[in-house]
Amino acid sequence: MKGSALNARERAQVIAKLARYTGLSEDYIDRTDLRINIFRFCKELLRDKHRTIGRLDSRFTGIDRDSAGESSRTTPA
Numbered sequence: 001m002k003g004s005a006l007n008a009r010e011r012a013q014v015i016a017k018l019a020r021y022t023g024l025s026e027d028y029i030d031r032t033d034l035r036i037n038i039f040r041f042c043k044e045l046l047r048d049k050h051r052t053i054g055r056l057d058s059r060f061t062g063i064d065r066d067s068a069g070e071s072s073r074t075t076p077a
Helices: 008-022 026-031 036-043
Strands: 051-053 060-062
Touching: 008 026, 036 051
Parallel strands: none
Antiparallel strands: 051 060
């Protein structure tokens, strides 16, 4: 709720919690200004393994043909 009014310590704490809850890196969360878009999340979570996750069911993974992109072209099923 504080948004940009977070002080540096509070922001670092929020980033650490979000990283722990989501599996995303703290650096990524910081770069997105604490705003995690669902389509980018599906692409980013397994980016290092060249995989994407399903938007509706993350148990499904797909091959990431463009590992530099921001979103996947299809949803794994």
